[in-house]
Amino acid sequence: MIIVKNILKKFTQGTTQVCAVNKVSFQVEKGKTLAIVGPSGSGKTTLLSLLAGLDRPDSGEITISEQTLSTLNEEELSHFRGTNMGIVFQQFHLMPQLTAVENVRLPLDIHGTFNAREKALKALDDVGLAKRADHLPNQLSGGECQRVAIARATVVEPQILFADEPSGNLDTETGKKISEVLFGLVRKKHMTMILVTHDLELASQCDSMIRIEGGVLH
């Protein structure tokens, strides 16, 4: 369960102030998927970063699984994020010097989980990449990199998955495949997912959809 109450985020750009997210409130039930859509510069990414605790709102409150994010200090927030959330980025953000499986096991290692390699291989298998486990990112295609990134985001079995334009850097065909993998995993593992996208077709696959324009919910 995610509860967003009245959050506000402003940026100063030179002398002017931009209200990237303006008094936004909504809720997402556990196990449901939500799409955030809107034109470029409307504040989607900013909203996502606030939800994932990567940035803090100027005002308002975000509660995730009964935990109010504003009460956590930075270290606690990092820890909370590591155990409860997974994030998929548009640019994949894989570690270039680590192999696929090493990238996937990173979060497990950070928490000191046992049998990390087995779990990581399982996660890679879930995204259909078991065979490329020992390849480095630069030996993989864009789609494959994104699948590794999805495996990495889900390997700790988080309750919530955040994805910012997961297929934005890929061609339509590959993008479709990626969203199939993503939705397949979310359903199988009963995860809550918040997805930012331009693609209305992709958004329509979600249980619900919100539209944001100029930082305001419509």
Next chain:
Amino acid sequence: MRLLSYLISELKHSHRFVLFFIFNLCIGLSGFIALDGFKSSIDHTMKKKSRQVLGADLSLSARRPLESKEVDLVFKNLPVGSVETEVVELYSMVQFPNGSTRLVKIKAVSENYPFYGGVRVRSHYEIQSNFDSLLKSNSSIWVFSELMAQGDLNIGSQLKIGEATFLVDQVIVDDTTSGMGASFAPTIYMSVDSLKKTNLIRKGSVAWHSRLYQLPPSTHLEALTESLFRKIPSQDIRLTTHTEASAQVGRLLQSLNDYLGLAAVVALFLAAVGTGFLFRSYFQRKIQEVAILVSLGLTKTQASFYYFTQIVLLGLMSVILALILSFFLVPMIHALTSEFLPFEFEYVLTLKTVIVSLFVGVFGSLFICLPFLGQLKKIQPVVLLSESIDLRATNSVTSKNSYFEYRFIFLCLPGFLMFWGLSVWQASSLVAGTVFVGAFLSAGVVLIVCGSVALKLIEKIQIRPRRWIALQWALRDLARERLTSISCFLALGLGAVLLNLIPQVQESLEYELSSPKTSKLPSLFMFDIQEDQLAIVQAVFDEAGVELTQVSPMIQSRLISVNNEEFDKGKGAGQGLSREEEREMRFRNRGFNLSYRDGLSESETLHSGQPLVGRFEESSGMIPGISMEKRFARRLNLKIGDFLKFEIEGVPVEGKIVNLRSVRWTSFQPNFFIQFQPGVLEMAPKTFIATSEAASESIKVRLQRDLVEKAPNVSIIDVTRLVEKISAVVRQMGLALQTMAILCLISGFVVIFSILSHQMEKKRWQIGLKKVLGADYKVIQRYIYLQYLILAMFSAFLGVTVSVVFSYILSQVLFESVWVFSWKAPLFSTLLIFVITLGVIFVSSKKYLRQTTKSLLNVS
């Protein structure tokens, strides 16, 4: 923790960074470690051999015959079982049967000498302390082998010393008690009884009379010395323990080591700057990865820990490598400084050296990286969500975030304090170390200021792009990337300063010592001329048609009181004192030589106060004036107006300091710390010092021969020979310093290399873009080369200028000597920096210039 294995794999992946980091730090550390190793090995050897240097546990000595009540007083207070022996040492001229003359040191010994160590004679392989055959006969002498060759002597040859004739009984090839002076005045051993026959010791002669003691092994030497010292009433008697004696022998080496130590700190500092740059570019590449890890749940504490561990690991590896390297470097330092060391030594890697190296290496690395690690806090994983971020740019130090700027400077402090601490430690002096760091910093400030001004000017330059596009790009980049330009400038400039400073100072010193034009060195210097001999000496010179110059009286005295307060003779126990304090302590412990002269000599200038005018008249009711050398006054804490009371052979003499003067000691003129107004000391018992500017070698030989015959106890120093000797020492010191300078230089290269390759890495986008936009290879190459060569030329020029100014200040303030500008060194250092920069740019840019545009624009 599994993170550790990531750490290893990450380091493996960045092997270029790791290699450079370790290489760089290792070069910086090895000079430092080798020097520390060298010093502790010397300490170690000295501790083991110090008794052999003195030949005893303790000595009591004075520059006059010891009175029997003094000797009895000391002996009475020694522990039961102590043994004593008498030694007298003095300088004298000898004339060999083949007609040549030489200044020698005569060492008269008596029964029991020595308690430790001794000499190695030609017929025996071992060091022996058995002088029986010398002591039994009152006509035998033992002679250093060097004299045997010079005088065509053989065993059994006759040699006249003073008024007696001796037979050479043994040839000495090694002596544990002889220091550096031995090469200038080789030793002749005889018995104390024999010495009396020579009649060399007269009133006022310069001779050291001592008693050496062997104490029971259980004696607490320091406590005993302390209590004895308090019991001895006379102020001109010295107690010397064996450790002090050996420290004195190694003193010159020690001060050389201090300078070497500073050079080593500079090398380390440069290496630290280089390492900092290396780490900066490494860390900036890592920022994105840290952001990813943080988004995956890694806490900042964990991240800091992770990088700290990495750095400690790198530091450790550098230290271990440097320790291994030191085994090659120490013998080298030893070879370079062998002149200064009276004994053989073995290199032992002491635990202290290891601990010091570990401390410096590990904490040094941490302190170097700390300012950059401080930016960990600044990393926000939110940047991962922005699409076209240039993480390197957004997170660079240049960001206008004043909090982080202050924080950066604050985090530089530990490293700076360490630099300061190491300098003070290496120079063994708070003042010298601090002055050094201050000078270094001010050089840095000068470079930064000049660099900034130059960049401002460059920004104003307008160039028509069509013809000079490469130059335009180069200048624009220099002006826009201020921080980078200035750091390159600083590193190159400081390198130039150091590279040029040492040869510049050395040149001036050597010039002064070797050039008779500027300082009019005398060729002969005579001392111990008795009052009744003055006429004889004068006659010898008149006969040869050579002028006897600078005839100066010398009166031995003791300082009794200052401003009616007893002069504190203060005994330096030697513990925890800096070199300066130690020096002062030794100083206070001495009797003083007085002289009188009206006016100043050529080599003196009035520093402050009134000149001494006219003769002192008893009837005037005034106090006689004293002129004092200014540094001497400072060390004794005396000032103009102080009222001093001396005692000359029991007769009190009073005077008041009326002026301070500075003396150019390298002039080799007879100069004294304390000069009285004429009219006070004329009646006191005295000896004379005089010089002569005898022109040719043959006249010099003749003068020396005549003097030895007619006034055998007058000692003559051949200044020309002495100067040669000193020049050799200075050259060797320079050589040792230059070796360290080379270390600095290598560290400097690594700095330049790390900066430039970091620059190239940053530039690859620009290079790619310019290619895409149609610039051809040649233009881009020219643009890159121009940019850095302009930088290199300018910083080398400025650095060299700063070093020339520094060398001038050093010569004036520290050495008070003539300063000459040597054009060779600056030209060489400028060229060197130019060539090196060219090479480094070539190597580091080749990779990027040749890359295809596609791979240049490829992100990860």
